[in-house]
Amino acid sequence: MSARLHPTWPQESLPDRAPQTTRRPACSLWLALQLLDPGPDAALLDSLADWAEVLTPVVVPRPGEGLLLEIRGSLRYFSGLAEIRRQLVAELERRAWIARLAVAPTPLAAAWLVRCRSIEVLEPGMLAGAIGSLPLAATAWPEEVQRLLAEMGLRSIADCLRLPRAGFARRVGRDWLADLDRALGRLPDWRAPRRVPRALRRSVELSFETDDRVLLAEALRGLTDSFEQELRQRQAQVAEIELSFRHQRAGDTVTRMRFVEPVHESARLLAPLLARIERLQLARPAIGLQLVTGALQPLKVGLPELLPATAADESAGSAAVSEFALIECLRGRYGSSRVHGIDQVAEHRPERAWRRSVDRAAGAGPAAPPHERPLWLLPEPQRWRSGKRCQTPNWRGAIWCLTPFSAADACFTGEPERIESGWWDGCEARRDYHVVIGAAGEKLWLYRDCQSHDWYLHGIFG
Amino acid sequence: MSVEDLLAHPLLWRGGDGGSAGGAAIATGFASLDHYLPGGGWPLLGLTEVFVERYGLGELRILMPALAALSLRAAAARRWIVWVAPPFVPYAPALAQHGVELSRILIVHPSAEADRRGIDADTLWAVEQAVRSQSSVAVLAWIGEADVPALRRLQLGAEVSRCWTVLFRPAAAMQASSPAVLRFSLAGTPGMPAGEPEPAHGMAGIRVEIRKCRGRRPQSFLL
DSSP states (O other): OHHHHSOOOOGGGSOOSOOOOSSOGGGOOEEEEEEEESOOOHHHHHHHHHHHTTTOSOEEEETTTEEEEEOGGGTTTTTSHHHHHHHHHHHHHHHTOEEEEEEESSHHHHHHHHHHOOEEOOOGGGHHHHHHTSBGGGGOOOHHHHHHHHHTTOOBHHHHHHSOHHHHHHHTOHHHHHHHHHHTTSSOOOOOOOOOOSSOEEEEEEEEEEOOHHHHHHHHHHHHHHHHHHHHHHTEEEEEEEEEEEETTEEEEEEEEEEEEEEOOHHHHHHHHHHHHHHOOOSSOEEEEEEEEOOEEEOOOOOOOSSOSOTTOOOGGGGGSOHHHHHHHHHHHHOGGGEEEEEEOSOSSGGGSEEEESSSOOOOOOOOOSSOOOSEEEEEEEEEOTTSOEEEEOTTSOEEEEOOOOTTTOEEEEEEEEEEEOTTTTOOEEEEEEEEEOTTSOEEEEEEETTTOOEEEEEEOO | OOHHHHHHOTTOOOTTTOOOOTTSEEOOSOHHHHHHSGGGSEESSSEEEEEESSTTSSTTTTTHHHHHHHHHHHHHHTOEEEEESOSSEEOHHHHHHTTOOGGGEEEEOOOOOOOTTSOOHHHHHHHHHHHHTSOEEEEEEEOOOOOHHHHHHHHHHHHHHTOEEEEEEEGGGGGSOOOOSEEEEEEOOOOOOTTOOOOGGGOTTOEEEEEEETTBOOOEEEO
16 A cells, blocks of 8 residues: 555656546546445345346446446436336335435546535536535545545545645555546446356255155246246346255165256246156255356247138147247156157168257258168167078067968068168178068068078068 | 936947047047048047957057147147057157157156056056046057056046057956947958968058947958
8 A cells, every 4th residue: 555655656657637528427427325224235135236227237246335337328218317207106105115316427436525525516517516515435546545535634525625635645645546536537437347156056945854745846936936037037047057955864766857958937947956856765854945147148038920821720829938938848758868869861771861959950861762662770780581480679678480481471562772882881781672562561661681591670660 | 407408418429329539539430430430430429448368469550540630730749649557669660650750759668567456547646647647649558467446547537638549458457347449459350361462551451340439330350
């Protein structure tokens, strides 16, 4: 601090003339709020700042004191300062809080004014007069600066403004001269608006340990409802959510979920979570729940269609239901790998001519192959021997058994289709595919490997 | 409520005429079946049960024309055709050959474990979600054991949501009672003479045996 009290600036850099105002101070108007009762607790201020975003996007917290709101941009929307004041006062009354409000064209002047009195200064020209009468304590400058000024016989800000600038900068400090310039709008004073949190986090403590699904679901509903409210207020949506169950004397049980499209409604948030907890095996009862969202994204609301899609879509009430809600609900229960779409791939080897499409980015698929393809493909080609049982685990893990038939009583239809591909990636296939009618009338897709001459069952014409 | 209003209600039907309300059926693509079925096609209100003794008898091919038509409807309305617990891989190139819009297909693999009563509860849960979600036009499900209350719930859900619900069930379940509107099984047609020219898209050789059809007498067809 001594360096500030006895600055060693080179003489020529001293600001002996007030800087020319580069922007008109009238461009902004700041409303300062000083919280008197309750004491300015950080959490309380934070909740008020959350609310204050309905008045203006620029909310600057003044830690330990109150808030600063830039309201020039909102005057037109609220048709005047009176309405903004009225809403703010109504909110404070609702919370039964006592606060002082002051309005000034610069943030620093507003902050100084509000420490002492409730006043509205709208014209930049009246600023010097308004802050001039303030005692030095209103500046909240450090103790030693204030003591120094008091020893010099200065009592108010007006006394400071009367001093020669170069002398003030040399004897008191450049910083405080700059503060005076900022308060009067001679220097720009840029304030960073409050940073909106990147994610929402909320938890609830249960009063007793429980693993009752109904109770947990009810607690969860409270959390998602408050998320919806908050997301609406922030005009945001989320694509991910993480649910943790708190246990006594044990680590949390954590489960994560991704949404197909970003959501903000409570019902959409809740449905997959409920589906998940219905199946989740909690090792021990939970004493609390915590819900954390992924990064907040700007809310995008699709416009409703002007014309309904088709006349065939008769149940008009369904328009409000998102097509992805079903996927999210099913994924909540079974996990995302067990709910998927299918897509074609331009590939000759039949087992590679399809793929699971996880995200719904289905484009125009390749042209369908010229030969008929079976509607069922076996997960793995299965060795087939004439007259022997051919059994294979199906997609659900159960064993599926083909009625044995011999090559003699099978009916081979048409010419075989030669598929020869994949010499470049080590999975070379040279196969002759036959459509075969089996003993019991089932239509099958068998191939004969051209190298080993073994027969394999690869598909079923279901 | 007048009698006319009651008769127009989709959930009420008259035994005599057997015809259900228009729009509550989708053409099967087979003239003889369309002629036989009330409403001129597969019933959309209520369950259809297919009993499959063995795969490959045409249990999917018989549904394909209707499924292709529904998939176009699904694409326009942004809804799904949900396959629950298919036994094998529904093969995308073949579905495309049959004209099914692949981007509307959603496949769900519930766990195969049965509950204490031996009922395929996990699969039934997925079917019920899909049927009641209002965002699917058709649900094809391969279920094992199911009890009548669960089937009745599905039946009600299908009636309300107008979602074409087809349950593929093992042949053993044919003996049990069921609230389904239509129940049929497929039989093999062995002994097809070798050398017979293959018909287009292999539609020959599907033998359908209608076991139960609301408003009609059981009958069998060779398609």
